[in-house]
Amino acid sequence: MLRELYFSFVDFLRTFGALQLFFLRLLANSPAILVRRFGLVVQQVYNAGALSLVIIMICGFFVGGVLGLQGYANLAKFNAEDSVGTFAAFSLLKELGPVITALLFSGRAGTALASEIGLMKATEQLSAMEMMAVDPLRRILVPRFLGGVISMPLLTAIFSVIGLFGAHLVAVDLLGVDPGAFWQQMRSSLEIGDVWEGIIKSMVFGVVASLLAVWEGYNAIPTAEGVGRATTRTVVITAIAVLILDFMITAIAI
């Protein structure tokens, strides 16, 4: 029992260390790819970012709308329904925007990355590239990683803005909060640091979600079952990592 625990701990450490080395290799190759093979990165920004727009916008709108409803219902008890804008903006910009976007991103784009790379490995396309002296890390993995890293902050910002308008639509247009109070209260209580906190979170989550998706795909067992499992693990591990990191960043920021 203790022996097994020890070995699984050593196993975890090895995987964790390998992940760090893999991350460093991605980073080391990133500048060269950004400069020389920018077209590849653009293609991946399209796959990871532009194709995720629809789900991000729909979810952002309804998350904002529900914040408007809940905020109004609870703040009206204290006659403070004018603060609905502040409430929605704080929740969206600092927490819900980055976190939900990261979870949706890993579900929409992370799984696609992991299964694509896993399948390339299973059908030996990666080995074939190596035979032709093309480094699959530079040709396949780095552009996908960079595509995710670039897309995440942009997706988060779009999510938050759409969410704010969702909250505005519900609170002001449906429930009758004063529009001036909605924006004014928000502006007077939000500071630029709060906005930055959300942006920094989304950057960190972008790196983590893309790294884990690429890593899981690259290390998938090259069978049909293995690729499926890698896809599942991508979502599960990303969700755990994102929520833990969210707590840590918030703790540092406060």
Next chain:
Amino acid sequence: MQQTRSIEMGTGLFVLLGMAALFFLTTQTTGSNSLSGSDTFEVTARFDNVGSLKNRAPVRMSGVTIGRVTSVRFDPDTLVAEVKLEIESQYDRIPEDSDAGILTSGLLGSQYIGLQAGGSDLSLQEGSEIEFTQSAIVIENLISKYLFKQDSGSDEK
């Protein structure tokens, strides 16, 4: 070729949208960066009690924000709180004997500094000190004063 072009267009549109969203978040949702661009001058004011006045709290005159609090510290020499304010340079004709008070916006709002114009011909400028100040109202003091008054009132009767 056609496909590459539509991908490039989609990416461009996406990045533009994202940038616009970032721009909106940084400029439209916060009100505190409106001052950062303009020139300011610094004045000091000493208060017996600053209550819960924070850095970056607004300085208002007739309800209009004209500046920010830049630092709140306790001065060990004079044994009172020393507050530094930065005021936009365009408001360079505020009388020197103006009165500064720590007020609260709304019942539960945050605290800010309210300036009340004086009658002097000299104006506040870089480095000058506001002499007439009025401390923040601390609820506990108010309550104890009220209780004390009632006590003394009943004694007299």
